[in-house]
Amino acid sequence: MVGWHGAPVEELRELEGHATDEELTEQLLAPLWSKSRWWRICFAVSGAGTLLYLVAFTYTVVSGIGVWGNNIPVAWAYGITNFVWWIGIGHAGTFISAFLLLLQQRWRSSVNRVAEAMTIFAVIQAGLFPVLHLGRPWFAYWLIPYPATMAVWPQFRSALPWDFAAISTYFTISLLFWYVGLIPDLATVRDRAPGRVRRVVYGIFALGWRGAGAHWQRYRLVYGILAGLATPLVVSVHSIVSTDFAITQLPGWHSTIFPPYFVAGALYSGFAMVIMLVLPLRAVFRLSNVITTRHLDSLGKMVLAMGWMVIYTYAIETFFAWYSGDPFEVAQYLRARPFGSYALVFWGMVFCNCVVPQALWSRRVRTSPVLLFVVAFLVQVGMWAERFVIIVASLYRDFLPSSWNLYAPTWVDWGLLLGSIGFFSFLFFLFLRYIPFVPIDEVKHLRAELEPRRSG
């Protein structure tokens, strides 16, 4: 293959090396049997993070939202920022598993389970925040349309019942999709597990899979249908979450570009999160033959592409604010955000989201695990900052200057953010320990696909 500047370029392959099926299986099951000290340490740390989360969560429910930093006008701050950030992160998982499946992109094979697990755990984090940020979370079920004795239904013109529908759907589909994809591998584990207890437990979850032709046929069918159902969710869920803001008339929120803006941003931060999870795994478990530089390259390209969509939306939003001449919009986009009290966060966001990913134009950066990780981390930070800017900067300076007020987070706000990361990690480390995180069956299928070509 010749690169565009004339010199030959090494072709990146989805699978490296000449391992046999048996060797691949052994390699990919190894993490489940090992008694890794690193895992224990990381798990303990994430356990501590989960504990912090629990404390902050309980304190909030018992004492009231007053233990956060929220006020009037900034009635939403860290709570909803975290919610949108986590939901956004989840989208990349579905994109990789479902979207790329339908597009028959081979490189999705080894990373899709990690991505999908990430989605589920991210959605769990995200789903807790809208309940927690309620003044009376014990009545959160009133957002669900059930036939209540009070004969009152939710108010459907509001975006929050839509959120509930979207997120519950998303979680259900993602969970099913991930689980169905797991079944052949759970059977593999069941067949090779050392102890009887493990064989039984995995056996139950493997649902009696024997690898028969009929099983594979049904598997492919269901997997395909679920992929088809999950794919539109990539676009719809975060579009609905964006309507939490877009249906209002607050300058900074009241913008029709929000649905595609948020979806692009979601994929942006989601792919960055996949990178952040996959690269350490690849290094620690020595999986560079199944998670190859091709994967890194593809992920890097996705991040860059999504980054440019985000840059476009920033530009378009700001342009239209200026073009509209509306004094409130101009004040928000051209004064409050870049020069107001949160200017540091704003410019940090611009740097992390717009400047940093330009490094990904370089193939060297895209295929270097360390540099790619750093870029991904900064994108994550930048995307959190973006949600913060959208929510807090728009609220703290709105229409009447008499109600302008600053927001400052408390330790509970920080505890919930860091704690949710801790809880996410906690679930993720459990996942690593007990479930083959690289899909063994898919990798073996991929090997089968690639083999004839190489020998030919």
Add this chain to the structure above:
Amino acid sequence: MVGRRDFLKMVGAGVALAGVTGCVTEPRRSILPYTMRPPEVTPGNPLYYATTMPLDGYGIGLLVASREGRPTKVEGNPDHPASLGAAGVYEQASILQLYDPNRARQLTYQGGVRSVRDFVRAFGPQSTSAFGTPGNGEGLHLLLEPTSSPLTASLIARVREAYPAAGFTFYSPLSSSSELDAARNVFGRPLQPVYDLRAADIIVALDADLLDEGPFSLRYAREFADRRRLEEPSAGMNRLYVAEAGFTSTGVLADHRLRVRSTEVAEVAAALLELVRGGSVGATEGAAPMGGAVVGEGRGAQWRGNEWVRAAARDLAAHAGRSLIMAGARQPPRVHELAIALNAILGNIGRTIRYIDPVLVDVGLPTHSPVPLVEALRAGAVRTLVIVGGNPVYDMPADFEFGELLRRVPERVYCGLYRNETAALCDWVVPALHYLESWGDVRAWDGTASLIQPLIYPLYGGITIDDLLKVFLLEAATDAHQLLWESWRERTGGGDDFDEFWKDALRRGVIPGTTSPEVAVTGEGAVVRVQSMGGAGGEPRAGSVGVDRVPESGDQQGGGGESAKLPRGGLVLSFRRDPKVYDGRFANNGWLQELPDPVTKQCWGNAALLSPRTAARLGVEDGDLVELRYRGGKLRLPALHLPGHADDEVTVSLGYGRGGAEEVARGVGANAYLLRRADAPWFGGGLEVARVGEARGEERVVRTQERWTQEGRPIALVATLAGYRANPDFTHEHRGSQPSLFERWNYSGEQWGMTIDLSVCTGCSACVVACQAENNIPVVGREGVARGREMHWLRIDRYVTGDVEEPRIVMQPMLCQHCEKAPCEYVCPVNATVHSSDGLNEMIYNRCVGTRFCSNNCPYKVRRFNWFDYAVLRSPEEDLQLNPDVTVRARGVMEKCTYCVQRIRRAGIRARVEGRELGGDEVVTACQQACPTRAIVFGSLGDPESEVSRSRRQPRLYSVLHELGTEPRTMYLAKIVNEAPATAV
């Protein structure tokens, strides 16, 4: 057989007896259940009783709502001349003070609990006290608050008879003798002015906050506003000139405001007098030239060229007999004399101003000065000091060192509401009764007498001043009601119709025929030598003079020292009454501490206020901690830039930095009394300001509104009268229908709406406190407000417009706009905020889950959220004040103004029961009722002749943020400013 009044008292006691641990003055009676209720009482319906609130000796008539024997809400008494139906900030908040859990509850002697009998034994007929024998009262001194009470006056007279050598002093930190001294100098005897602002076209206020400060301010505010309402563009408007250093509520409504140092107001007044007398600004035609003394040259010349002074003089001369010049109590007598001279020359006396004999007991006598007492204390001549009310250890001028002097007195008695700084130094501490628990009488500023009747049996025991004076009289004890009844019986000569008279006095809250008669100072029968010069309809008298004695320039109040000769570049320190805690007596009132200052919007503390220019010169940033060094004293507090404040002057509110047992008040703000000197109690030169650093923690300024301007947005519209007449439709972009995706509502029946007239809103914030009292709004505390969580449903937004150096302030009450196309309604996920068929945006507390989405979508940000369980934070005593018609909100629930829906529904039920329609003006919201200027108008838009419907026909009507299409039911009338036409000078 138990009388009705006693029955109610007992039932009230049934609720409150839990708190009574001390003794009561009356024998205990049995409690009866409510099954045999008095016929006029229906549980659930409020009863209104008339009473009067005494403040610094003058009374403001009130109607207090009583629920099953306990008072819950204060309203003004429309029949009382000092109220006219309005109730200001102090009156509204006084109800919370009644239930204050920090009130003194037990009578103690040196810390040990005693009974009233012990006290009577110590000071009454068989007393062994230091002054008991030989009985002429040598060494006995009573330090009282100023009073106008006829009952107290008679008791004082009898105590004086019994103890001729006893000393009396009447002291209040905010009282000033300037007005009376000036009258004595000019008229030969102390006289008190009563203004009639309805008759005044031009008003000049020289450091006088007539609209918000003083015992008649509620009335003056109404009279002033009545001449300013501008029903249509061609209507007339009065014009107000204000010269002041700080920014007061009167300054807010000024058409022309002169930013001048307190020390220079005298020069301004002198220049004004000179110009009016000299006739160089077009005085009344045919006026005779002036004779008499001439004001000295020098500084006066500078002010004579000042545009404000010239314009004021022009206007005054053109409206002789229909104008009014007044000087503030802070200014020295000289300025008041100049004001009298001006009024005399212009023929205003007898028209816009009349003089009456002073209303307070002993006024004009040395007993109204603390100096004789202080000298007696220094000489050790006081053996028994009885302090009733007030807090002299805290609020006497610092150079008296009153606390030290008090310690040396062998026997010290304090009778007051709280165990404050003064009580801490006294042996005997006797709890006082709150006025809402007392029998008594008091007179208003114009002399009108009214009764004080209790709304509840004493909560914590205690006695009134009349009870205490009775103890000193060597007579058998009688109860307060009996005392009062007998005193009025005597005063009216008894007779058969006394019963009728008594009942009528109690019912109406005013005793007819007690208004002080005018003391003629001009024309026939004048008691003084002042003669007027021309005036409306008057013949100019040749050779007449203005005033015989024209004051000299250059001397300060009380004369004295370096402060008198003020160098031009020096800083002046100025003290002011605090618009919230008064002189400090209300510092323990959570409502008042949390109420934002009308102009600075600061709460829970005070600050050193100074102009931005002076601050820049001193290197003091907004919010910095500064140290004030003044005549040997030092005070540290934060500084605030106040646009419109005079240069080279620093104003500090009195009433903060309290100690004592009052938990709410303790440690809030800095105690300015520590710098106050007796010879210059209001302002003086020689101040140094040093920046200490940034204010942190408890010293930070906490404000509800940080921004001063409207940021170029048309929110509070202001126009000149000339501009309005030329272009009446100038608000047309801010009203009218807007395109909308939502359907129009179908209207029929009552449709509630509110119009707020910005032309007459002074920002006094009585409406804010009234709303808090009516709607059970919690106090969140200093930290809560610092975080931006104050709960006021109604707030007053304060914007500056115009020149940065000489700004105008416009006050805009902002509350739920009850938008017909409400942005909050469509974003609530659970239908907790919906629209009623009569136009209200309704908040359903028990459905709210607290997503706060509605707050985000409200462009006016009038919604409030219960971040914590604020209800639990109230003490059980304060719970007694709660309005049972209004839900007490739980944690996690949104709340906002409901247009007092409880009042609307109550009126609707009453109308239905009576089988009639609800009148368009029948429902009065709490804010509307409290407002002294009647800036708020509420009623049904469904009735085309209701007041609110008529207000909607004014061309200067507009909606805030109209372009958002919310179609609010709360609309505003733009502020019109009556600027003087510029003419060649």
